[in-house]
Amino acid sequence: MSIDVNPLSGSLGAEIRGLDLADVDPAEFAAIQSAFLEHHVLAFRDQKLTPEQQIAFGRRWGELSIHPIVPHLDGHPEIVPITNSGKKRSLTEIWHSDVSFDPTPPKASGLLVVEVPPFGGDTLFANQHLAYDRLSGGMKAMLSGLRAIHSGAGLGAAMGKAETWREHGQVHPVVRTHPETGRPALYVNPGFTVAFEDMTIAESKPLLDLLHAAGHAPDVCYRHRWQPGDLVMWDNRSVQHHAVHDHGDAIRTMHRITIIGDAPR
Ligand code: SIN
Numbered sequence: 001m002s003i004d005v006n007p008l009s010g011s012l013g014a015e016i017r018g019l020d021l022a023d024v025d026p027a028e029f030a031a032i033q034s035a036f037l038e039h040h041v042l043a044f045r046d047q048k049l050t051p052e053q054q055i056a057f058g059r060r061w062g063e064l065s066i067h068p069i070v071p072h073l074d075g076h077p078e079i080v081p082i083t084n085s086g087k088k089r090s091l092t093e094i095w096h097s098d099v100s101f102d103p104t105p106p107k108a109s110g111l112l113v114v115e116v117p118p119f120g121g122d123t124l125f126a127n128q129h130l131a132y133d134r135l136s137g138g139m140k141a142m143l144s145g146l147r148a149i150h151s152g153a154g155l156g157a158a159m160g161k162a163e164t165w166r167e168h169g170q171v172h173p174v175v176r177t178h179p180e181t182g183r184p185a186l187y188v189n190p191g192f193t194v195a196f197e198d199m200t201i202a203e204s205k206p207l208l209d210l211l212h213a214a215g216h217a218p219d220v221c222y223r224h225r226w227q228p229g230d231l232v233m234w235d236n237r238s239v240q241h242h243a244v245h246d247h248g249d250a251i252r253t254m255h256r257i258t259i260i261g262d263a264p265r
Contacts, residue, residue, distance in 0.1 A: 003031045007039065012127040012239065013222035014039035015047065021231060022053040029060060036108070037181055040239045041125045042223060046229040047112065047145065054112050054231070061233075065106050065260045067099065069152055069159050073098045073255065082111070082254040084247065091158055092243040094217055095126065096191025097236045098258055101152040101170050105260030110233045116226045117250035123224045124242040125234060128185035130220040132175060138251040143211075146174040147197040148188050148204075155192075171197050174211070176264040178237050185238045186215050187264055215240060237261065 006015045019028060021044055030255060036042055049057065055078050057066050064078040069092070073079040082092065098106050111123070132140070149169040175194070176187040190212050195204040223244075224232060234241060236258075 003028055003035070005031075005035045005039070005042075008041075008043065008224075009222040011220050011222060012039060012125060013041040013043065013132055013224070014248065015043045015045060016167045019029060019044060021047055021057045022049060024057070036233065036235060038147070038222075040129075041224070041234045042233060043224060044231045044233070045227065047231045048229065049112060049231065051079055051182075054079065054255060054257060055109070056211040057231075058110055058259060061108055061110075062259040062261075065099070065102075065258045066079070067258070068102070069161060070158050070161075078257055080256045081114075082243075082252075082256055084245075084250065084252045086115075086249075087245045089158075090243065090245045091155060093245045094191045095124075095212065095240045095242045096189045097128075097187070097240050099151040099186070100172065100189060100192045100236075103170055104263050105172075105261055106236050106237055106258035108233055108259045110231060110257045110259075112231045112255045113226055113228060114226055114253035114255055115251050116230075117247035117252045119242065119250075120247035121226060121250070121252040122246075123232070124216075124244060125222045125224065126216050126240045126242075127220045127222075127238065128187065128215055128240060129178070129183045129238050131215040132186045135214060136219075140175075143174050146202075147171050148174050148193050149195050149197060150189075151194050152192065169194065172264040176237065177226075179262055179265070183238070186211060188212070189215070189240050217243075231253050237264070
């Protein structure tokens with residue numbers, strides 16, 4: 001079965017048209033999985049999914065996770081509603097990989113448009129395989145075996161659930177190997193990575209800053225302009241993302257699901 005997959009940038013991202021995700025046969029689903037591993041971000045156009053249908057589609061990818069901190073949609077704990085709470089209170093306008101402070105962070109996320117703003121509100125995605133590949137051999141050797149602490153304490157505090165990052169931090173490798181493709185990817189992000197293991201925050205900052213700059217270089221990024229009916233799935237094992245809050249007070253509502261992944265190695 002072939003599906004129509006069109007790349008959206010030279011670095012990552014592809015668009016798929018002509019599929020109803022509420023009615024995908026096994027061959028089409030296998031083609032979707034293969035496109036996902038190749039392009040890391042898939043934008044499915046013209047969907048009309050109810051919350052139940054979004055959840056059912058997500059379950060075909062694996063077990064859905066329930067966010068440990070952020071409130072869920074009434075009646076649907078698998079869905080996190082993302083609404084415009086104002087630029088100052090935005091939790092997603094920072095580069096991150098979803099819930100990387102978890103021992104087994106989500107392998108994939110799926111964001112369904114409920115309402116798009118008349119302008120702005122795009123989402124940026126960055127390919128962490130490419131970011132790693134472009135580092136020098138010397139830097140790659142230095143990063144080998146290095147581990148970093150990821151924490152949800154900042155997110156918890158923003159949600160009124162203050163915790164200390166040392167109590168709740170999770171240690172992951174700085175370079176992870178994609179469990180399905182075997183490709184190495186940078187796995188530190190400004191949203192949740194606080195320090196390298198056994199180093200202070202101040203000692204860690206210069207190298208973390210350098211890795212963040214490499215991880216978000218313009219030529220490893222794709223910027224998604226949302227259209228009504230979009231559902232975008234991305235691979236948290238190879239991609240970071242960043243919401244752009246440039247739509248003022250305009251309504252922007254999304255429904256997010258996440259699929260449980262494995263411990264980064
Ligand atoms: C997210 O960070 O999971 C949501 C991104 C967005 O709203 O664009």
